[in-house]
Amino acid sequence: MGKEQLGIAVVGCGMIGRSFHMKALQTIPQYQIVGVWDAAATAAAAVARDFQVKTYADYQELLNDPAVDVVDICLPSGLHGEYGCPAARAGKHVIVEKPIDVSVENAQRLIDACEQNGTSLAVVLQSHFNPSIVKVKKALQDGALGKLIAGEAAVKWFRDPQYYQSSQWKGTKKLDGGGALMNQGIHTIDLFLWFFGEVRSLTSLVRTVLHPIEVEDLAIALLEFENGALGTITGSTACKPGFPERIELYGEKGSIALEAGRIVRWKVDGASESDYLDPVLTGSGSSDPGAIAIEYHQLQLAAVAEAILAGKQPPVSGAEALRSLRLILDIYRADGRWIHY
Template sequence: MRYIIVGTGNISNTYVAALQKLSGSELIGAVSRSERPLRTAPGLPIWKSLADVDQAFDAVILATPNGLHHQGALQAAALGKHVLTEKPLDISRAAMDEMIAACASAGVILAVCYQRRTSPDNQTIKKLLAQNAFGKIFAADLSAKFFRDQAYYDSGAYRGTWAVDGGGPFMQQACHNIDIYTWFFGLPAKVSSVLGRFAHEMEAEDHGAAILQHSNGMIGTIIASTAARPGFAARLEVHCEKGSFTLTDDRITFWDITGISNPADTQFSYAHDGATSAAVTDTTAHETIIRDFEMAARTGSEPLASAESARLTTELILQIYANDTAKTISTRRSD
């Protein structure tokens, strides 16, 4: 497949590197309203809009800020091009619905790069959950305590804003981890949260906690932060009828489940934890997402992170924001 990357900021470099490693996948250029070149592929052509592209291509990769994803998706769908977007799908229900409807009407694939779903250990847990192998699950506790300095938020006017980023660490840094939570357990029936801003000059929260009550009785907790110096590995601890297990940065690091041997894949090498930096140097998981995306485009199969599935992650985050009992972030825009 032949690709256009929309957006030439930092995350675009990850997709450039991933495409360069995939035989049969070709990056032909990028779209940038400022006409800024791709840093890691400076010789490729740059257009100001998708409508200006004068070469044949099959799909777009959206590497724009969160709240602009729907714009690129709608433009691509109008041209009949498949869409792979950086996470999250978008930051509002209306935008996500519009994207999904436009791509469905155009008959093109819309997928999201939630690459943590490619982890062998995460996939193993997903299969065991489908088999009800753990018995009743009564607790799932997700901790995504990361750190970003003020310079990170100062590096782009949109960072940490409601209108473009869609929020703080819940929508931005921790949404990958929250996506695994929703992929495993679905949406809760009830959400209560407390959010605050403690270490940064920004609009949105930089630390918060949520308690989630699921219809089957399971109690979940999620902590998300970019104020937890120096930054910690993400952990998901699950407690169930048959015991407990822990995933640390998508690897099984603790296992005590009656009747099931530890299924950890010790060969898994993807190592981006996101605790202290937004940079991604290991593109293995992105390559897997792109291969899966191309298979879906060729065969019509559902991609690993379909738009409908990824929509649940944004939905949960929006509920966390809407149910902030502290009401400390008074500048939050309404969805």
């Protein structure tokens, strides 16, 4: 009889680790939370107390623990590869929050380390588990819109000064890797690529207009996709008071719009819109990062456990997560010029 439960340790006890991953993991029977670790011992101790698990003296002690099958990394983005690679070499499966890392090189090292050591890698891009988004993806695959013509992805959020002042890594090039696109916009950009496919060329303007940070708080990109469609991406943390993220899709047979992960428009030839619209508003991080719904974290983390226990590749793979990272870095690189692939 195969293993029925995975021991998991959470690395990083900030808001994401504490309020999202720990809360989600404790609801999933396929996981047993073994312990937590954070470089800030007081943060780790507080989470360990609240969730009644143990702490580790250091990261190596965690990796040496035979009870740990999976290491769940909730550290600043620029540390994902640095901590994920040793976990893979220790024979642990690895889960990392988005983005996979802040550089393609570090992300690829993490992918390679997991492959070379026979361990699984999953990147948390939980919107893939939103039923409304899955419905849109299937409709596109079934040709509901026909040939795609254009699309818009907009994350016009707001973060107040306290958000950036609350930690030493937010808004820094080294550990945040970017601003409104890399941190806040990556989920929407990931979905945009999921819907439209590969990019043929792009140009952009990238600016820091409001916050005293090292990275952008406003960026706008124009893209041409391989399928011929045109698209725009807007990402900001300077749009007061903050507006729900939105994706609009236009095809030869109609248009579909998503707002905060729910379907708000389904104007498609031969379809009754009322059959597709979502009546309930889901959580958006437009002005409060803590307002994001936890349910899709639960769904993805459960799917990861099921895949690992079955010996399969868990969703979302490192290679898939690398696509949105590459695009964001190319948008930064373009800034006033065209990039052709």
